[in-house]
Amino acid sequence: MTLKPLILSLALIAVACTKAPEPPSNPPKPKTEAPSGMVLLPVAQSTGGAGQAESGIAWQKGDVDAAFAAAKTANKPVFLYWGAVWCPPCNQVKATIFNREDFIERSRYFIPVYIDGDSPGAQQLGSRFKVSGYPTMILFSADGREITRLPGEVDAEQYMRLLTMGMNSARPVKDTLAAALSSDSASTARPAGARLSPEDWRMLAYYSWDTDEQQLMSKDKVASTLERLARSCPPEQRDTAARLDLRALAAAATTKGAKPHDDKLASERITRVLSDSRMAREDFDLVTNYAGEIAGYVTPPKSRQREELAKVWSTALARLAADPTLSTADRLTAVQAQVALARLDAPKTAGSDAPKSALPDALIKEVREQVSRADRETSDPYARQSVISAAAELLTEAGLLDESDTLLKAELKRSHSPYYFMLGLASNAKKRGDKVAALDWYEKAYAAADGPATRLQWGASYVNALIELAPQDSARIEKATLSVIGDIEATPATFYGRSQRSLDRIGKKLVAWNKDQQHGASLTRIRAQMASVCAKLPSGDPARTSCDQVLGGRKDMKA
Numbered sequence: 001m002t003l004k005p006l007i008l009s010l011a012l013i014a015v016a017c018t019k020a021p022e023p024p025s026n027p028p029k030p031k032t033e034a035p036s037g038m039v040l041l042p043v044a045q046s047t048g049g050a051g052q053a054e055s056g057i058a059w060q061k062g063d064v065d066a067a068f069a070a071a072k073t074a075n076k077p078v079f080l081y082w083g084a085v086w087c088p089p090c091n092q093v094k095a096t097i098f099n100r101e102d103f104i105e106r107s108r109y110f111i112p113v114y115i116d117g118d119s120p121g122a123q124q125l126g127s128r129f130k131v132s133g134y135p136t137m138i139l140f141s142a143d144g145r146e147i148t149r150l151p152g153e154v155d156a157e158q159y160m161r162l163l164t165m166g167m168n169s170a171r172p173v174k175d176t177l178a179a180a181l182s183s184d185s186a187s188t189a190r191p192a193g194a195r196l197s198p199e200d201w202r203m204l205a206y207y208s209w210d211t212d213e214q215q216l217m218s219k220d221k222v223a224s225t226l227e228r229l230a231r232s233c234p235p236e237q238r239d240t241a242a243r244l245d246l247r248a249l250a251a252a253a254t255t256k257g258a259k260p261h262d263d264k265l266a267s268e269r270i271t272r273v274l275s276d277s278r279m280a281r282e283d284f285d286l287v288t289n290y291a292g293e294i295a296g297y298v299t300p301p302k303s304r305q306r307e308e309l310a311k312v313w314s315t316a317l318a319r320l321a322a323d324p325t326l327s328t329a330d331r332l333t334a335v336q337a338q339v340a341l342a343r344l345d346a347p348k349t350a351g352s353d354a355p356k357s358a359l360p361d362a363l364i365k366e367v368r369e370q371v372s373r374a375d376r377e378t379s380d381p382y383a384r385q386s387v388i389s390a391a392a393e394l395l396t397e398a399g400l401l402d403e404s405d406t407l408l409k410a411e412l413k414r415s416h417s418p419y420y421f422m423l424g425l426a427s428n429a430k431k432r433g434d435k436v437a438a439l440d441w442y443e444k445a446y447a448a449a450d451g452p453a454t455r456l457q458w459g460a461s462y463v464n465a466l467i468e469l470a471p472q473d474s475a476r477i478e479k480a481t482l483s484v485i486g487d488i489e490a491t492p493a494t495f496y497g498r499s500q501r502s503l504d505r506i507g508k509k510l511v512a513w514n515k516d517q518q519h520g521a522s523l524t525r526i527r528a529q530m531a532s533v534c535a536k537l538p539s540g541d542p543a544r545t546s547c548d549q550v551l552g553g554r555k556d557m558k559a
Helices: 064-074 088-098 101-109 122-129 156-168 173-181 198-206 219-232 238-253 264-275 277-282 284-289 291-298 304-321 328-342 361-377 381-397 401-412 418-432 435-448 452-469 474-487 497-513 520-534 542-549
Strands: 078-083 111-116 136-140 146-150
Touching: 064 078, 064 111, 078 088, 078 122, 088 101, 088 156, 088 381, 101 156, 111 122, 122 497, 136 156, 146 156, 146 173, 156 198, 173 198, 173 219, 198 238, 219 238, 238 264, 238 277, 238 284, 238 291, 264 277, 264 291, 264 304, 277 284, 277 304, 284 291, 284 304, 284 328, 291 304, 291 328, 304 328, 328 361, 328 381, 361 381, 361 401, 381 401, 381 418, 401 418, 418 435, 418 452, 435 452, 435 474, 452 474, 452 497, 474 497, 474 520, 497 520, 520 542
Parallel strands: 078 111
Antiparallel strands: 078 136, 136 146
């Protein structure tokens, strides 16, 4: 699915240099060993239909260190998948990649490790491997070095090429990036990056920048680095340079504080990609995920340039929405991008994010038809978790809140994780200004949530919503917070990753809630219960310090 990896509440980074070789007639088999000790495989193309996912993959789910030791002994790479049961993009990966025959065949030549975010010690492992957003997929060499992070938002065929190239790679992408950016001592005219292979450039262009977690560089350097890579990519690799350029623009457009400006050259480069159906299809993830952000960044508001770029972009999106080679969820995302472009200069209703103006009738019709088709044709339970999420969000963005509600409520009976969709219902109620209904759905979602990290996350959403929508209801806020604290597993492994951030969000909100000292009694009782949890942790353990600071209002709490 073309969604950015989730870091929830509810909302949660190419074009190829060269064509991959044709698929072999037989299943891929190991050939020789690369210098890094990785198994070399041919780049294959084969299809895998929908159906039950993961059926032939020997996932290692317990002792991760044992899995890495086994990989070293067997001289196999490690494929680490970090996900969650409820996560729509994770379910999309299961429905479109993990059930493919070629992926299952590939899995015989690496050690597949699955870390579910709710499994024991998972959040501590998440911190160790620097993973946060679901899903994150990392390929390690047999000796434990991180080779690359794989993008779950590209289509399955492209994913399999990247996986194979990663398995064949002799060096981590971090080293490839350093080589691409380094100066050539033998020539001041051409960077050392020009000596990289087309596959090296492809790995950089398709690297999962969205789940990098600042492993390659700090967030504030991503846009400028990608722009530099786009300029350094050899001219004969035009498609890859174009993808790097789009990625750079997406990173710049989504940087905090980014402001619209008139960048005619960028608009021209984007138009060339959008006008080429092959290139737009290759880069569909960027074209659909960042349409509104990029178009709104490189053109001035209400300008002719913006109108012209939006028109070209919408035409490309219409082709993608009608493309049967894309997944259902991706086609829905293409329509949602059309909605984003149509809303780009729409005035907002006072005190709300909702636009005043309605969408064109033709676009509303397209939204309804695509949602109806998606609901009707999607039966696979993994795919539905992703598809219905995308469909409901599309209806919401189109202003069809009642229809979004109807879709979500119907899915509560079918979904293996209905609590995820309850947050959608809460969000819709909030958009209507119905605080009572919104809080009711937040509460139901928390009550239904399953798994320690998930319950903490959903509980934090409920408490935060109470503080925002009913700050005067001290009794309900106190009761909800005490319930969340009561769910906490008093073990050091709890105070890491997403679980720690959920607790920090609650703490930050509560401290702000009591800034006028009107809720001191409630906060005192809440702190006392939190202290009882912290007291069960080993003295001197870093987790004890983290626990003690949850309600202290420390400045570095993450929102």
